[in-house]
Amino acid sequence: MVELSQEQIEKLKALGRTQKENLIKLGEEFKEKVKNYKASIYTCNATSCHSGGAASVLDAFRESLTAAGLEADVRVVCTGCMGLCASGPLARVEIKGKKAVLYQHVTPDMARVIVSEHVVPALKTEGEVKTSDYLKKQELSLDLPFFTKQRKIVLRLLGHSDPEDLGEYIANGGYQGLMKALTMKPEEVLEIIKKSGLRGRGGGGFPTGTKWEMLSKSPLVDGEKFMICNGDEGDPGAYMDSCILGGGSHAVLEGMMIGAYATGATSGWFYIRAEYPLAIQRMELAIKQAKRYGILGRNIFGTDFNFMADIRYGAGAFVCGEETALMSSVEGKRGTPRPRPPFPTQKGLFDKPTAINNVETLANVGPIMVNGPEWFSEVGTATSKGTKVFAITGKVKHSGLVEVPMGTTVGEMVNDIGGGTSSGKPFKAVQTGGPSGGVIPASELHMPLCYEELKKIGSMMGSGGMIVMDQDDSMVEIAKFYLGFTVDESCGKCAPCRIGGYQMLQLMKKIADGKGTKADVAKIKEIGNAMKKASLCGLGQTAPNPVLSTMKFFKNEYDALLIDGNEPDEENTEKQVKACNINTKK
């Protein structure tokens, strides 16, 4: 960074103070503006609803409100993920003083009916509004356990605000965390994060405060130290980060900046996969707005804190979610993991100290700063604090994006929030932790979702993908699918993962085809053991998990497929072979 004279710095500080005032004013202006609205319509425009046609729904709302002369009375908001993706496109109608109504599977035609039957009468006539049976059928109760069992910290503004409106973010307490942090000493901020018990939401669960403390202790190299936000989410079925970035990019930026202040980092990078255009677009906008309002730059809010942020696109390699491979990718190199130590906090991006945090982790930081560490650590279990966002998909009635307190049981997730299996058939298992995770069988429904318990059972928290399976799903096929994924995504650098994974997949295919033997099972276990112990990075070390955990909990399904298995059951074998494919919605 260019050296400035004391005089220039004082000028910049004065500017920073004005910018802070302007920002607060922006929030006030927003509040003033929305006061005049008599109603609001929120339409979800996250990936799932968007691909269901949410954009034309939005247009239909706007057009019919204009036609009804209500464009000045009703605020139409294109908002972030509302959660119940299975029922999208979603739209929520809030008439001032009345209970909000959530509509599912909204089409442009339906949007017009909503305006004519619900909004217009509510605003133009007194008393109760009666909508037709057609609309009644499309109403979703907000009293569903899917909604009531959630506790939203990270997702609190998604579905409730316009992610492109910085004023609205400010009005909702945005950048309050950063402003507060900047009045404190960096070590005090670190202490708050440590005290909160926040742990990495990308899967590993490393304490965020400890990671930041390590970075804060590393001296600057060539005057630089970095923060990286890992937005390279790639697990099949997982789309938490995509929605958090798309629906609340400022919150993630704010989290990164608080981290930067606490650690002394000088600039930050958002590594977002190129397949997430909305996330990228919103983060670009957030950075642009932040620069314009002096949130990013020099002498931020009149302090001595300087910070800049930029975006790097991931090209879709799963392994680039691994932090050392991610750094190689940002550096423009082949995305392969490096040995650790040295840890990134010592020698990271471009050999400079770097802290890499997941999107969801960073989104938690602002609220922790505002509400205090105790507020956060009250939620959750003894060692897993706060909430966790899950993408619950597969054969579950209410699939979507949910945020629940840590410690919520698997049973609550599947039966209450998820509403049970979509087929109505008995629940069999749920896969957590994506391709690195394992299965939780029906016998473990009482298990609380937290880092330690999931690890104990041979799975992991992962980034929060959760795929529900019913009795028709073959666990051998599921394991084969996940293994196939990691074999495809192996970077090829280290032998145990590159060859071990491939050989294991061949054996899994053989078994799934009903040609396997007990000896093949033994070989799979042997390879799995070597991969766990001798692979360089998390991808290889955890790649055998889906296979090993299904072998543990569903041994009978494997046995039934083996030529020399235990008491082969003809009928059962046939059923297993015809296993159905799982839903791998991204």
Added chain:
Amino acid sequence: MVKLTIDSKVVEVPEGTTILDAAKSAQIKIPTLCHHPDLPPTAACGICIVKVGNRMVRSCCTPVAEGMEVITRDPDIIEARRTVLKLTLSKHPNECLTCLKNETCELRKLSADFGIRDTEFANITPSKEEMPLDDSTKSIVLDPRKCILCGRCVEVCQNVQNVWALSMLKRGINTHISPAADNKLGDSPCIKCGQCTAHCPTGALTERDDTQYVWSLLQDPEKYCVVQIAPAVRVAIGEAFGYKPGEITTGKIYAALRRLGFNAVFDTNFGADVTIMEEGSEFIERFVNGKGALPLITSCCPAWVDYMEKYFSDMIPHFSSCKSPHEIVGALAKTYYADKVNVPTEKMRVISIMPCTAKKFEILRSEEMFSSGFQDVDVSLTTRELARMIKQAGIDFVNLPEEEADSPLGSYTGAGTVFGFSGGVMEAALRTVHAVVTGKEMPEDALEVKPILGLDKGIKEMTMDLNGKEVRIAVAHGIGHVQALLEKVREAEQKGEEPPYHFIEVMACQGGCVGGGGQPLGVTDEIRKARMEGLMKDDRGSKQRCSHLNPDVKKLYDEFLGKPLSERSHHLLHTSYQKRELYKK
């Protein structure tokens, strides 16, 4: 210092030492397939795993810590290592019997140590048709089927040599090494230095084997075969026969070559002496007489020449036009010597024994390599290839009597022999330049120019007084260091400033030819040093230590060439350079 226990032994090592190296100091050799002492760890093979507490870590890249308790061997570790080894073997062809590296292959040795009798997993090596070998260069053969992706070649090619010919392509099971976009090596920036072949643990990267061709020449009664050995060969080939690195076996090599059937045994060191006469005169022309660009840059390393033509062609005016010593011997054998022994040139074949793979390419690099009217050098063999020929012929190398080289291209001075290590060409040149310019021989104790010798630094700099004028000198070895040096020259040139140096020596391989890409495998700095010291000993034991004092060289100029840089010299002993593209279009 850090104190730790390895297999219950207390070990004390400097901070930053890896577990692998710390174990070595406790006489524990942890097996590995990807680690090489020359290179930073790539951590690819997964064999060197050890236990620290209940964690498995790679010992090659994990630094020691105070109080660490390391277990290098227990049933758990051995089982995982065996499985990884079997997996590696499952994607490697079972062609050991016919593999060029069968004696030196690290994978084969490790499998033997581990007693692997059955790989158990299906062999998934692609067929030769699916994965053909790349023999597009005259120097190096890449057989990707035999590659275990240890990453050493990529590391040495990109980060040590800064050539960037080899890289990893694709991912997962389809990962393979190749030039970018699956180009052939011959269509890539490859400079044929052969450092990849010197570091490859398996038969994936090897020198092109020309021994069969040489056998056919030797067995042809119509052919008159002339052979020459490069300086660095004499201190390295012994390693293939149980000698320690650096032991001088010159006399035994001459004897073995005669027994192989060569008609005349010469020494490239003679050519090196001639090189000094020519290159030294070139320097005097430029430095003293002001004719030509400064710095003058040496050109006897063909990998360096190739690199310069590809990456720094603007440096062409700075290059010495003098050919490399073995090309000089080749040209002189087919003219001067052929006349003397009355052998028709078309019947004569010149075979060079070189520590180098790039020499195989050099012999055809331009039309000046045909200055005798025929190809001046017909075949260039590496040290490794000659060792194999000696073994095949059943020659008991160790018990051979020492013999002398033939006249007139076989005698050499100490200046010729020091060509084999980094700094040696410069040292030899300075000895002669000093004598010519000052009219006085260099004093005995000044002959060894210490600041430019050794391995410690990639770029060695010094200044020397030459008749009251300061000569600024730089010596680079390991081509990765050259960029910084040449950019300095380029910058001064662009700014119209005084050049930062007057004379630059470059050798592409670390340590110079003693560490050449064609030398016996398993090279480390320790071995490079030992070979270098062997050559220094050879120099010190020489009757004459300056090229211009070689009586046969004097005779050559008197009888045949006239004087250095004469017309005949130019025709036979000099070459030219041209810009070359990194990739053929």
